[in-house]
Amino acid sequence: MLYYYSLQSRLGTITLVQAGEALIRLILSPQDADLVKDPYLARQFLGEELEERRTDLMDRFVIQLAAYLKGKQKGFDLPYQLYGSPFARRVWEELGRIPYGETVSYGELAKRCGTEGVQAVGTAVGNNPLPLILPCHRVIRADGALGQYSAGEGPSTKRLLLQLEGAAFREQVT
Incomplete structure (x- = not known):
C-alpha cells in the first residue's frame, strides 16, 4: 500500500508519498502530481493501491519542515527509501x-x-x-x-x- 498526503507551506504544495515505513517521494511541483511517474517506482509498486492518508511519518515531516523553515533545524531525520539506478x-x-x-x-x-x-x-x-x-x-x-x-x-x-x-x-x- 502506498500512502500520500499533500500540505500547503510557504514553499507551495508539498506532496509526500510513503511505502511501508519510509518516504519514497516528496513532490514540490503541482505539475508533478503523477505520484508514480518515476519508472523505478512504477515497476516497484506495480499494482499497489494509492491511498490518501496522513501518517505518523508524514506528521514528523510536517514538524521538521516547520522547524527547518524557521531556521531551527538544519535537516530532516526521517526514514526514506530510494528507487533508481x-x-x-x-x-x-x-x-x-x-x-x-x-x-x-x-x-x-x-x-x-x-x-x-x-x-x-x-x-x-x-x-x-x-x-x-x-x-x-x-x-x-x-x-x-x-x-x-x-x-x-x-x-x-x-x-x-x-x-x-x-x-x-x-x-x-x-
Whole structure:
C-alpha cells in the first residue's frame, strides 16, 4: 500500500508519498502530481493501491519542515527509501552529505560521486525524488550562480531555500 498526503507551506504544495515505513517521494511541483511517474517506482509498486492518508511519518515531516523553515533545524531525520539506478542513488546519497548552509558545484558533486560525468550528475540531481530531505538546492553552477531547480517554482524556490540557510550564491543574469 502506498500512502500520500499533500500540505500547503510557504514553499507551495508539498506532496509526500510513503511505502511501508519510509518516504519514497516528496513532490514540490503541482505539475508533478503523477505520484508514480518515476519508472523505478512504477515497476516497484506495480499494482499497489494509492491511498490518501496522513501518517505518523508524514506528521514528523510536517514538524521538521516547520522547524527547518524557521531556521531551527538544519535537516530532516526521517526514514526514506530510494528507487533508481545505482548511479542515481549514489548521487542522491551524496546530496544528503552536503552540509546545511553550504553549496557545491555540479562538477564537485560529480567528483564526490567518483565520475567526470557532470551532465549525468545534473540529470540525477534534477530527478531527485526527495528534495529538501536530500538537499539538491545546495548544488549550484561552477560560477556560483543558482543554475536550474526542478522543484517548486524552480530557481525562485532554490533561492529562497539557500537564503534561508544563509548559503552563498551569485544571482543569475538572464
